[in-house]
Amino acid sequence: EVQLVESGGGLVQPGGSLRLSCAASGFSFSTYRMNWVRQAPGRGLEWISYISSGNHVLYSDSVKGRFTISRDNARNSLFLQMNSLRAEDTALYYCARRYGDSNSGRYFDLWGRGTLVTVSS
Amino acid sequence: DIRMTQSPSTLSASVGDTVTVTCRASQSIGTLLAWYQQKPGKAPNLLIYEASTLESGVPSRFSGTGSGTEFTLTISTLQPDDFATYYCQQYNSFWTFGQGTKVENK
Numbered sequence: 001e002v003q004l005v006e007s008g009g010g011l012v013q014p015g016g017s018l019r020l021s022c023a024a025s026g027f028s029f030s031t032y033r034m035n036w037v038r039q040a041p042g043r044g045l046e047w048i049s050y051i052s053s054g055n056h057v058l059y060s061d062s063v064k065g066r067f068t069i070s071r072d073n074a075r076n077s078l079f080l081q082m083n084s085l086r087a088e089d090t091a092l093y094y095c096a097r098r099y100g101d102s103n104s105g106r107y108f109d110l111w112g113r114g115t116l117v118t119v120s121s
Numbered sequence: 122d123i124r125m126t127q128s129p130s131t132l133s134a135s136v137g138d139t140v141t142v143t144c145r146a147s148q149s150i151g152t153l154l155a156w157y158q159q160k161p162g163k164a165p166n167l168l169i170y171e172a173s174t175l176e177s178g179v180p181s182r183f184s185g186t187g188s189g190t191e192f193t194l195t196i197s198t199l200q201p202d203d204f205a206t207y208y209c210q211q212y213n214s215f216w217t218f219g220q221g222t223k224v225e226n227k
Binding site: 035037044045046047050058060094099103104106107108109111112113114 | 153155157159163164165166167170171176208210212213215216217218219220221
């Protein structure tokens with residue numbers, strides 16, 4: 001089955017760190033560009049990070065300098081290292097697959113079910 | 122940054138209605154726009170990409186139009202399964218989403 005499964009969420013104090021994982025299965029993970037998208041409780045969707053198949057990375061301004069995206073193609077896994085966490089980082093974090101390489105294929109065609117991160121003292 | 126503005130924020134409709142959601146981009150994005158459906162507790166599901174191309178498996182009652190800065194999602198003959206929140210997403214420059222439109226049962 002083609003799927004993405006996130007894990008690693010939990011409760012963390014402000015200023016703390018957390019590492020999220022996303023396990024991919026059913027497709028050739030190494031050839032796809034991947035993203036992290038988050039959704040604060042009751043709010044909309046916010047793209048936060050991207051990694052290409054060649055490890056080129058991008059971040060939104062809201063997480064730049066605090067979060068690090070990475071991947072391990074041998075383990076079919078995507079990661080998000082989150083440091084210096086703030087209350088406003090509280091959200092459901094999704095990993096999402098970018099459909100294709102061309103500009104016209106930059107949308108997200110496969111999403112995981114998300115992992116919840118709560119930043120609170 | 123490209124900002125995406127959806128309207129309305131909430132739409133009340135009945136089964137069988139035709140509903141339209143509008144999405145406006147703060148600058149031209151060509152047709153690099155996608156629409157997603159999200160139900161409570163679930164991940165977003167891709168409906169339409171390139172503004173008007175229906176994703177495989179998506180019912181034909183969903184349609185999308187537009188280019189440049191103005192886009193619409195239309196659901197013809199609304200079905201019970203269609204009550205959900207809908208998001209537009211531009212992918213011309215990085216990725217940004219609209220704030221969402223909740224389609225609720227009148």
